[in-house]
Amino acid sequence: xxxxxxxxxxxxxxxxxxxxxxxxxxxxxxxxxxxxxxxxxxxxxxxxxxxxxxxxxxxxxxxxxxxxxxxxxxxxxxxxxxxxxxxxxxxxxxxxxxxxxxxxxxxxxxxxxxxxxxxxxxxxxxxxxxxxxxxxxxxxxxxxxxxxxxxxxxxxxxxxxxxxxxxxxxxxxxxxxxxxxxxxxxxxxxxxxxxxxxxxxxxxxxxxxxxxxxxxxxxxxxxxxxxxxxxxxxxxxxxxx
Amino acid sequence: xxxxxxxxxxxxxxxxxxxxxxxxxxxxxxxxxxxxxxxxxxxxxxxxxxxxxxxxxxxxxxxxxxxxxxxxxxxxxxxxxxxxxxxxxxxxxxxxxxxxxxxxxxxxxxxxxxxxxxxxxxxxxxxxxxxxxxxxxxxxxxxxxxxxxxxxxxxxxxxxxxxxxxxxxxxxxxxxxxxxxxxxxxxxxxxxxxxxxxxxxxxxxxxxxxxxxxxxxxxxxxxxxxxxxxxxxxxxxxxxxxxxxxxxxxxxxxxxxxxxxxxxxxxxxxxxxxxxxx
Numbered sequence: 001x002x003x004x005x006x007x008x009x010x011x012x013x014x015x016x017x018x019x020x021x022x023x024x025x026x027x028x029x030x031x032x033x034x035x036x037x038x039x040x041x042x043x044x045x046x047x048x049x050x051x052x053x054x055x056x057x058x059x060x061x062x063x064x065x066x067x068x069x070x071x072x073x074x075x076x077x078x079x080x081x082x083x084x085x086x087x088x089x090x091x092x093x094x095x096x097x098x099x100x101x102x103x104x105x106x107x108x109x110x111x112x113x114x115x116x117x118x119x120x121x122x123x124x125x126x127x128x129x130x131x132x133x134x135x136x137x138x139x140x141x142x143x144x145x146x147x148x149x150x151x152x153x154x155x156x157x158x159x160x161x162x163x164x165x166x167x168x169x170x171x172x173x174x175x176x177x178x179x180x181x182x183x184x185x186x187x188x189x190x191x192x193x194x195x196x197x198x199x200x201x202x203x204x205x206x207x208x209x210x211x212x213x214x215x216x217x218x219x220x221x222x223x224x225x226x227x228x229x230x231x232x233x234x235x236x237x238x239x240x241x
Numbered sequence: 242x243x244x245x246x247x248x249x250x251x252x253x254x255x256x257x258x259x260x261x262x263x264x265x266x267x268x269x270x271x272x273x274x275x276x277x278x279x280x281x282x283x284x285x286x287x288x289x290x291x292x293x294x295x296x297x298x299x300x301x302x303x304x305x306x307x308x309x310x311x312x313x314x315x316x317x318x319x320x321x322x323x324x325x326x327x328x329x330x331x332x333x334x335x336x337x338x339x340x341x342x343x344x345x346x347x348x349x350x351x352x353x354x355x356x357x358x359x360x361x362x363x364x365x366x367x368x369x370x371x372x373x374x375x376x377x378x379x380x381x382x383x384x385x386x387x388x389x390x391x392x393x394x395x396x397x398x399x400x401x402x403x404x405x406x407x408x409x410x411x412x413x414x415x416x417x418x419x420x421x422x423x424x425x426x427x428x429x430x431x432x433x434x435x436x437x438x439x440x441x442x443x444x445x446x447x448x449x450x451x452x453x454x455x456x457x458x459x460x461x462x463x464x465x466x467x468x469x470x471x472x473x474x475x476x477x478x479x480x481x482x483x484x485x486x487x488x489x490x491x492x493x494x495x496x497x498x499x500x501x502x503x504x505x506x507x508x509x510x511x512x513x514x515x516x517x518x519x
Binding site: 008 | 474475478502503504505510511512514515516517
């Protein structure tokens with residue numbers, strides 16, 4: 001559990017400082033999840049009001065990133081953390097960058113939602129099933145990632161990492177369909193391109209989610225598994241799991 | 242040479258210390274200690290510790306007060322011989338020679354394995370005499386000019402020469418704490434040791450003098466094998482290549498310093514270096 005990673009120091013003040021960082025991190029995670037959910041809904045429903053809310057709220061995500069960075073800098077300067085404490089601070093500093101970028105991608109979806117004049121991804125249209133399949137997968141992965149982070153659960157983190165291919169498959173499916181659309185109905189190119197950019201934003205969220213899970217494993221196991229292909233990654237972790 | 246003791250499993254809270262983890266041995270060992278036990282009368286201070294000091298590397302011995310790290314360090318140049326009721330068993334080998342062999346002269350050994358203590362302890366003599374004393378008694382210089390050269394070289398290696406070259410005849414005790422400690426290091430170097438043992442060499446110094454000593458340690462390792470006992474975890478992390486964690490007289494974990502401070506294997510090491518040790 002995350003709690004176990006921050007408690008038990010001789011200095012209770014240090015415990016409290018880590019607890020403060022944890023609270024801010026979870027607040028940021030919750031906010032980013034809401035941003036992605038609302039941006040997706042705004043785009044699918046063509047809800048301009050909701051899209052505006054998402055765009056406005058992005059500044060709150062940015063402010064939390066700055067605040068957590070400041071708290072972590074203070075801890076590095078004053079506590080010189082070592083071992084799991086050091087890995088925790090490094091992990092948080094890295095994770096909040098990815099969370100902030102997921103927030104930026106959500107903002108892109110919201111901007112796209114504002115730009116469309118009609119509900120071009122509505123449920124009665126065929127592209128909906130492809131787009132929602134990708135969006136729902138990303139939302140599910142983000143939610144599971146935040147849960148894995150709260151529990152520092154490396155098994156769950158690994159399972160989410162394994163879903164990376166699924167994201168690319170669904171993105172490719174959507175892309176093939178959209179290319180077909182553009183070929184068959186050149187008049188739809190403008191609106192189809194808008195969906196393409198939105199799908200790209202979702203795919204990038206998937207990349208950031210993978211980064212977060214890699215750092216959950218780094219924190220818990222002390223193994224840096226970035227840039228390993230899946231087979232090598234699993235072989236590396238098999239030594240520990 | 243001596244009887245090997247098998248110590249009982251010691252526990253700390255719920256955690257059993259059963260043998261050490263990590264990599265206490267290396268291929269290029271300058272010194273190899275095996276199955277070391279130390280007793281003060283009936284009390285056992287060190288339990289079956291085995292480790293190597295890698296050649297031209299700095300090995301940090303860390304652990305809470307009373308864990309036996311200083312006791313272990315003092316065994317390496319037989320300083321514990323001077324303590325009545327202290328009994329040392331096990332094997333201490335340097336370059337193939339057993340340090341506790343009957344034909345090993347402890348005075349000559351201490352010239353080969355020098356020691357720097359927590360509190361700077363210059364002799365109440367001039368700066369020059371402090372450094373010249375060892376080479377004189379060991380007959381390392383045949384002329385005054387040769388002795389002058391040893392003194393100058395030793396002070397230079399200790400990074401002190403430029404600060405004291407105009408007052409070599411002044412008392413060593415008149416120097417600042419950091420300078421006195423570097424004088425003691427120069428005094429140790431003057432007899433051309435192979436190994437330097439340091440027992441909290443910077444704990445009585447301010448941060449600037451500490452940084453100077455730490456920089457010096459990094460330079461000295463090019464020529465000497467160094468073991469340092471320190472209570473400052475950051476210092477161990479900065480100056481050493483290998484770290485050994487002692488707890489209740491046992492070696493709990495030893496490994497590369499980089500690994501110990503980012504990803505220790507043993508829970509007790511983790512607890513100690515992250516400030517969770519009660």
